[in-house]
Amino acid sequence: MARLTVLAGGVGVTVALLAIPAVAHEHPSGITDLVTPAVVRVEAVSHVEITLLDHVGQLRHVERSYDFPIGEGTGIVVNPEGAIVTLTRVVKTDDEDVAVLAANKVFAEHHDVKVPQDAKRHSLDNPVLNRHLKDCYPPKRATATCIIDVTTDITIFPNVSPADTDGFKADLVRAGSGPDTPAVLMPVARAVGSVGMPTAPLADKVPDQPGSPTSVAGFLGRPGPNVRTTVEIAHLAKGGGAGENGRPFADPDKKADEPVKLGGLADRGLAGAPVIGDKDGHVVGMLIGGGKEGKMIGVREITSTLSKAGIAPRRGAIDSAFEGALTRYHTQYYTEAAPGFQRVLELYPGNVVAADLLKEALAKRGGPDDAGTKRAAAPAPSGLPLWPFIVAAGVLFVAAAVGAFLLWRRHRAGGGPDDDQGQQAPPLVPQQQGYDEGANQTIMVRRSLQFPVVPQQQQVLTSPQPTLTFCTACGMRLGQAHRFCGYCGQPIETS
Template sequence: MARLTALAGGLAATTALLAMPATAHEHPSGITDLVTPAVVRVEAVSHVEITLLDHLSELKHVERSYDIPLGQGTGTVVNPEGAIVTLTRVVKTDDDDVAVLAANRIFAAHHKVKIPQDSKRHKLKDPQLDRHLKECYPPKKSTATCIINVTTDITIFPNVSPADTDGFKADLVRAGSGPDAPAVLMPSGRAVGSVGMPTAPLADKVPDAVGAPTSVAGFLGRPGPNVRSTVEIAHLSKGGGAGDTGRPFADPEKKTDEPVKLGGLADRGLAGAPVIGDKDGHVIGMLIGGGKSAKMIGVREITSTLTKAGIAPRRGAIDSAFEGALTRYHTKYYTEAAPGFQRVLELYPGNSVAAELLKVSLAKRGGPEDEGTKRAAAPVAGSTPLWPFIAAAAVLFVAAATGAFVLWRRRAPADRPGHPEQPEPPPSPPPVVTGQPLDEGANQTVVVRRSQPFGVVPQQKQVLTAQEPSVKYCTACGMRLGHGHRFCGYCGHPSET
């Protein structure tokens, strides 16, 4: 029986091997879809409340409030709780600069004087107004003519569909030492999803090779139907210091001035955008600079800032489902990719990247481009033909059937299926002699038999009758004579005769 089980197991394993679908391979080069679901738009606004104390003509308190745009850029979600990394200059500035701008605005509006609407300190021709203006500028003094309170509102606009026009608020957890140092944000005010948000994987290090290809992904405006994520190709140059100095970009073929191209994009909203490695699609750095000089700070600066903020980057359930579906999609197994993207949308309904790729997968499912369909229809060119495996499976099947038949033949008949054990018939009763009395005086040995189960040796038991005195019978009629009788009691014939 054990031999039969082994043969059947081998047959099942061979069948499963033949039926097993091809497994997906690792991500092909240049994938940015692994990161773009976690890319967000970051907008920061300074809210200023200012009160001007006018003592020139009559005592007046003039109150105003201003929302001054502080920064606009791109951020990257690094854990399901919604922790975001971006540049410090996108979310933080010197509060004194904002206070100076508010003082210039309220003074120009109330006293009807021309003052540039910027964050620089200006001088007026009227000595009295000029003195009051200087007393309005920070820092606050006992003779100040202005009371100023500055707060910062940070709003995050995720990459979702339909677009989130309101966004959600975030708090600044940690700012860097300089404007181009990483800053860490955490959501506040409302939940970001039952299982969190999509995240981007962080690389272990920056590629050392000069000319290593990368991609920069971010938003030039709030995500929506008319504003999609912008992805630009760039190449790492040699050299570059650590920290805020960054590593420069350079086109190895010298067809494009990449620092100028990326600097312009940084000014328009890609400041703080993730720089994505071409090998596995992980984040290797962040875009800094602007104007005609854009650079990249490495992933070590990002992870160091996260560590100081007490936040650990990690992946979540959404990312596991999305990465599995994305692998199948980029290897053209569209039939297998579609359920994976559907699962991602169940976990995070707004994932615009998953929704778009699901639409493509459903359109190509079962078509000529579907590798799963082609593999099922015909063997891949150059691969091992299937007939040796089919022949081996047939041989295993015949061997298993032969072994089962031999084992069946070797069984005892009572053990064979369909042949239940037949019990021995009971012993026949002793024949009854009619017309002649039984000889009760004979010494007899009676053997009593019992039917036993198959394979058990039956036990024999002998029953011996007791010895009796000699018994005599009438020679005329055959009737038994009593002990000591001289004549037959039935016919009267003498017993001695």
């Protein structure tokens, strides 16, 4: 009976568990919100200090300062300390070419001659000026007519509100071997925020399947009220993806010429922009190329460059709070999401994405679209159907009825219930009643081997009691056949 009960209970629990829907969460398809708070605008210029030693007439020192743009692009923050990954061509150029450009510029301004304003070495018709121009070009020599100092000035503009119009400075920690290879930057001073900056999660690998959907997110200008994050849909094409060659893009439905579209965006400021996987919203690569050919280098090139620079990508406190709130928001639990976004803004007040989502969460909180409100209004707090529990209760009831019926049949057949060890229970011992010592009775007791019984008495019929006689001399009782007293020997008087 005990085994039947346990079996019935197990069946009921199994039925109830099978009725409970599996709870699992995945970020909605195509999500970019995990990455866009960590997307930054990167601008780099070459700062040149040049001194021209004019020996043509009276000796003069002509000092000039020039800033020549190197590149503009997009980068992503990969740890709370503010480490940034972008493309090498955005932040690095040949210093010698910059020096040649500065020499051409200062000669044209000071001597009022026509010298093309480019990074090529030119000649002048005037032999004296031509000799001085040649001596101004690098490399530096003892007869040099120019003293040139070139430095790189990198400015980062984070995705914050209100917009940071000045940005913050960063140093080039490590450059790649080519223009379309990753470069690593570090802020000169501590990054914005007491706990650092938002970071972008890096994927483990690039999706292998051709046609895998992705999103490319970056800035076409400095972030501000009129310049928000630009997000474009793209699909990975088959083949490629190794090293600097990159992996091409191709629309599987052939509705858009994605290489041309993304190449144009790279030229306008999205070079180095993160390519975000559709599965979980992690960075799978960076946008490279330009013109009519936009491609992607994979996440392994990014992590390899970071490793060589001695920088480990990691997530921070801002990211944990933001991802928790984002999960609730995308599952339409707006009431629970709002405090999470408020916490993010306490940690990093300028988080544009958190601020926008907080407004939407507050607007939808408690409304018909709020899943938390729907759950609270439902009659069953758990939201589970009642039929599994009814079925389980029915199974238990039937099992108990069957067990009771089997027990009743065993009792009726004269069997006794066995305990768990199969041992027979000892019968109860009845108590004997006291009897008259003078009665000549026989007591017969029957006991059942199965159940305790009340002792039964049966009286056996006996002959009538004889008349008692006594000795007239000594008073002893005399038997029926005695003729003399057994004690004193007195003869018995008979009639």
